[in-house]
Amino acid sequence: MGDLFRYEFMVHAFEAGTIIAIVAGAIGYFVVLRGSAFAAHALSHIGFAGATGAVVLALNPIVGLLAFTLGAGVAIGALGNRLRGRDVTIGIVLAWTLGLGVLFISLYRGYATEAYALLFGEILGISSTDVVVTLVAGVITLVAIIAVYRPLLFSSVDENLAAARGVPVTALSIGFMAILAVAVTEAVQVVGVLLIFALIVTPAAIAVRFTSRPALAIGIGIVLALAFTWFGLTIAFYSPHPVSFFITSLAFATYVAVRIVEPIRARATKATAQKATA
């Protein structure tokens, strides 16, 4: 086990992975609560076009990624949370931007490795500068989530009621998508645009099956995201296979296990209750 931290790239991977897991676990709760899982997924894909475009322009791909996810996030937020057909609109934009991404890849010869890293993550290639940038972005995202926590929870549970109580629901919807855009950009470094669900959505989706207390659900989501990241990195270190595979597989296996155990547990509770009344 001591071998793990002998290498600088593993230390950086654990540092960045830890920051990102905390952010992803926290924002994921609101993604699940607001039914915005598809929007989160779309943001990362739209970001892919930005990242590849940035490379064509000889810029840092993260800059392009952030610009596109932020732009898309604000646009999706402005569409509103309850609008019928929102997912269709998002999907149409998503398909077009992925097409742009393909164009940008073809414009930049010898780009396959970097495109691969964007799609599937490259947490083992994180520099100490990247860790600092991730930490700053992570702190900003967490502070932003804490700052909007109560009104965001309120408008996620009942938008009409929140609006009547004076909560600026549209501004919050845009603000939330902007925070999510930053979180997605961070998480892309670990799992890549294609696998973003595993870190942002899956831990929170599992957490809300355990508890209906918002703060506790966020806590469980963070713990799960941390566990998937840490175990995924550890297993990957001792195996020839990619980290992203282990992180996503751990997330998936946990979700499946919870879905299998849940009805059994519910039946047991019911049986006990029936026995008690009989």
Add this chain to the structure above:
Amino acid sequence: MTDQPAIAARGLSAGYGSRRIWTDANFAIEAGSFTAILGPNGSGKSTLVRLILGLLAPAAGHIEVLGEQPRRGNPRIGYVPQGSYFDPELSVRGRDFVGLGVDGHRWGVRITGTAKANAAIAASIQSVDATGYADRNLGRLSGGEQQRLLLAQALVGVPEILLLDEPLSNLDVRNQQSMVQLISDVARRRQLTVLLIAHDVNPLLKHIDHVLYVAQGRLAMGKPDEIITSESLSRIYSSPVEVLRDSQGRVFVVGLEEEVSHPHG
């Protein structure tokens, strides 16, 4: 109790853009009274609610709520919106939802005053007899249980006016009666002014002081037995409206719905 009405309207008109929903409404809602707002679908009942909440400005005329201009987020109004029932997948504890009525509109997280907030939440849940299921997932509760927690959320901020937009529409007859009884009891105990939008006046008849009718672009207010008569409603809406009463005292209003669905007929 003061003599000042809880809500007063003078020459009030409401609409969106150039379209008027109803015009020239004059009424005063007595403080501490229970008023049913009735009228066909689309007649502008919820528009009145939006005016009281300060979410919509009057197209003309004046409205005062507790002696002030209506303003968004007024803590003196407890509100239950129309069509509020929660998705079964929504995983939020009833108690946490009621807590949003305390400080859900404030930025940040609750740091100070936690004990006070928790006591207020528990008391509000107790006052609607929801203690038994307040710690369960809101999305998995029955319609009646959800309505009680919505009411607890509206009451937790200690309002003076309770504004309930169709709180009975998703309930069966038995639940409707117990819900109205509960609202009436709580209102009397706390001296609240209640405005309740309903489709059917029958579950309310024993409890209400006044009826505010919204139909065909006009508002009319009065005591239930004065206003819900064939003569009175026909005069107000200058068209034949019939009020039928059955052997158990239930009333049925016939004529208003048809006029609204064929406004030029």
